[in-house]
Amino acid sequence: MKARVLLVEDQEDNRRIVRDLLTSAGYELIEAVTGEDGVRLAEAEHPDLILMDIQLPGMDGYEATRRIRQTPGLTTTPIIAVTSYALSGDEMKALAAGCTAYVAKPFSPRALLATVRACLGSP
Amino acid sequence: MIDRIVRLVARVPATVHAKLLTAFLLIAVLLIALGAVGLRALIEVNRHAEELVTLQRKIAAYRQLQHDTTGQLYSVASALIVPDERTFEATLRQLNQFGYDLDRLRFVARDELELFGRARADYERFIEVVTHVVELLRGGRVAEGRELQLSQAGPLADRLERLTNELVNKAEADMVVSVESAQAAYVRSRWIVIGFAIGTIGLALVLGYAISWSLIGPVRQMEARLARIAAGDFAGRVAVANRDELGTLAANLNRMSGELGRLYEQLEAASRHKSQFLANMSHELRTPLNAILGYAELIQDGIYGEVPEKIRDILTRVQVGGRHLLGLINDVLDLSKIEAGQLKLAVSDYSLREVVHTVFTAMEPLAAEKSLNLTIALPPEPPTGRGDERRITQVLLNLVGNAIKFTEAGEVRIEAVARDNEFEVAVADTGPGIALADQERIFEEFHQADSSTTKTKSGTGLGLAIARRIVVLHGGRIWVESEVGHGATFRFTLPRRAHPDGALPETA
Numbered sequence: 001m002k003a004r005v006l007l008v009e010d011q012e013d014n015r016r017i018v019r020d021l022l023t024s025a026g027y028e029l030i031e032a033v034t035g036e037d038g039v040r041l042a043e044a045e046h047p048d049l050i051l052m053d054i055q056l057p058g059m060d061g062y063e064a065t066r067r068i069r070q071t072p073g074l075t076t077t078p079i080i081a082v083t084s085y086a087l088s089g090d091e092m093k094a095l096a097a098g099c100t101a102y103v104a105k106p107f108s109p110r111a112l113l114a115t116v117r118a119c120l121g122s123p
Numbered sequence: 124m125i126d127r128i129v130r131l132v133a134r135v136p137a138t139v140h141a142k143l144l145t146a147f148l149l150i151a152v153l154l155i156a157l158g159a160v161g162l163r164a165l166i167e168v169n170r171h172a173e174e175l176v177t178l179q180r181k182i183a184a185y186r187q188l189q190h191d192t193t194g195q196l197y198s199v200a201s202a203l204i205v206p207d208e209r210t211f212e213a214t215l216r217q218l219n220q221f222g223y224d225l226d227r228l229r230f231v232a233r234d235e236l237e238l239f240g241r242a243r244a245d246y247e248r249f250i251e252v253v254t255h256v257v258e259l260l261r262g263g264r265v266a267e268g269r270e271l272q273l274s275q276a277g278p279l280a281d282r283l284e285r286l287t288n289e290l291v292n293k294a295e296a297d298m299v300v301s302v303e304s305a306q307a308a309y310v311r312s313r314w315i316v317i318g319f320a321i322g323t324i325g326l327a328l329v330l331g332y333a334i335s336w337s338l339i340g341p342v343r344q345m346e347a348r349l350a351r352i353a354a355g356d357f358a359g360r361v362a363v364a365n366r367d368e369l370g371t372l373a374a375n376l377n378r379m380s381g382e383l384g385r386l387y388e389q390l391e392a393a394s395r396h397k398s399q400f401l402a403n404m405s406h407e408l409r410t411p412l413n414a415i416l417g418y419a420e421l422i423q424d425g426i427y428g429e430v431p432e433k434i435r436d437i438l439t440r441v442q443v444g445g446r447h448l449l450g451l452i453n454d455v456l457d458l459s460k461i462e463a464g465q466l467k468l469a470v471s472d473y474s475l476r477e478v479v480h481t482v483f484t485a486m487e488p489l490a491a492e493k494s495l496n497l498t499i500a501l502p503p504e505p506p507t508g509r510g511d512e513r514r515i516t517q518v519l520l521n522l523v524g525n526a527i528k529f530t531e532a533g534e535v536r537i538e539a540v541a542r543d544n545e546f547e548v549a550v551a552d553t554g555p556g557i558a559l560a561d562q563e564r565i566f567e568e569f570h571q572a573d574s575s576t577t578k579t580k581s582g583t584g585l586g587l588a589i590a591r592r593i594v595v596l597h598g599g600r601i602w603v604e605s606e607v608g609h610g611a612t613f614r615f616t617l618p619r620r621a622h623p624d625g626a627l628p629e630t631a
Binding site: 011013014017020021024084091092105106107108109110 | 406409410411412413414416417418420421424426427449469471
């Protein structure tokens with residue numbers, strides 16, 4: 001069975017790049033545009049891994065991560081934070097909020113795939 | 124009390140010029156008055172001295188009179204004993220002499236006119252008697268002469284003697300009184316002069332103190348305020364009560380301070396807006412650029428199907444161009460954040476060895492492209508450092524990137540040494556070197572060493588400025604050692620343990 005990845009990302013292009021990258025690598029992708037959607041989908045779908053953009057309109061990635069971590073069954077799910085280069089120190093805050101790893105924007109698709117594989121193993 | 128006088132002088136609504144002139148004039152008037160009082164005392168003392176001299180003369184004259192009276196009696200007596208012509212002549216001469224004395228006394232004995240009048244009357248009588256006695260003796264009527272001498276001339280002479288004694292005594296008593304009054308006058312004058320002098324000096328001192336402090340006080344206040352303004356504090360005001368030029372100056376100083384404060388706030392706001400705008404703008408620029416780079420990589424990796432070799436090459440160029448553009452945007456963003464004071468160090472433990480190796484791995488292909496030798500010299504086991512690893516890597520990447528960019532042949536060498544409290548990292552190249560004049564300037568924003576190379580070597584000229592800010596934020600310093608034609612060595616130091624928020628003591 002394919003590993004399922006929840007992507008929480010508000011930008012269309014970034015979603016498309018990750019979608020094309022991960023589906024071609026053999027993962028199943030669930031997409032959320034806002035932090036609230038992300039939390040809801042995580043609770044409903046229990047994905048194997050979550051890619052969490054930090055800069056989101058409304059509820060941000062930190063808050064979404066904290067809420068997901070409070071849900072039974074999601075406490076150990078790997079969450080990879082996608083942080084913005086613009087805000088140094090985000091990595092620490094992301095890890096403090098409960099993320100497992102982080103990828104700094106601008107991410108190279110190759111580097112992102114490598115991090116996902118490191119967390120899940122090849123599908 | 125004295126402070127109240129100072130405040131009072133300060134509040135006088137007159138110019139400083141008028142106040143000073145008035146004070147000097149007042150002091151001059153006091154000095155003149157002091158002089159006048161002194162002079163008056165001198166005149167007084169002098170008058171007493173003259174009086175004493177007069178009295179002394181008078182006493183001498185009275186004594187002379189006394190002496191002459193006795194002489195006269197003696198002379199008449201001897202004429203009775205030796206009644207010859209010579210003795211008569213001498214007696215009459217003496218009588219005349221006695222008359223002169225009395226005439227002279229008329230001018231000095233002004234205070235004893237009554238006594239003197241009696242003495243004169245007695246004397247005239249005495250002359251008559253003596254003249255008569257002499258005539259009797261000349262006429263051979265010796266017994267009659269002696270009779271007259273005994274009955275009249277003797278008692279007259281006695282009375283004259285008593286009178287002259289009285290005159291002398293009175294003059295001497297006057298003398299004693301005069302000496303006492305001279306003494307008293309002297310003491311009085313002395314105290315008046317001393318008192319006046321003390322008063323004058325005291326008044327001059329108080330006046331000088333009040334005026335000088337009514338000027339110095341505000342000047343000091345304003346000086347302190349100006350020092351604070353120079354240090355960037357525009358909030359305070361000087362409270363100067365003076366209603367003169369200094370008061371106007373203080374009011375203007377307060378106005379200037381307020382105006383400067385307002386301008387400073389405007390400038391700060393403008394600078395913040397600019398930095399914020401740059402930060403926002405570069406973020407906005409990066410978003411589509413990220414998409415371009417991401418899609419290019421996916422295409423290149425064959426996600427969207429097989430890519431012909433020719434297109435693959437073009438895609439590589441798209442990516443190189445895109446990454447370059449991203450680097451420039453990141454530089455602008457970094458600098459604007461540093462300027463806005465938003466760049467905070469994310470301090471954690473790091474391995475210097477890992478930093479150097481990361482940079483080596485990233486830069487090795489670039490060096491290989493130009494056939495340059497990239498080498499590393501590291502201590503065997505450098506201790507763990509504490510700082511912002513990503514920013515330190517950024518600094519080293521920048522230095523090595525520059526070295527590779529400007530070196531056409533030879534090698535680029537990364538060296539690191541660990542000392543007690545700091546690391547020192549050096550990047551040495553065999554490039555063209557940097558002229559002494561440029562060695563400071565290249566660390567300033569938008570500067571490249573030789574503007575002619577700017578055309579062939581791309582770059583914003585911000586890399587070294589950012590590197591310097593990062594190193595300084597860590598509490599270290601960065602400099603270059605170079606000679607034109609002999610390569611360049613960039614060195615920077617990092618304290619082993621940087622302060623968590625990058626707040627560091629002022630570095631010169």
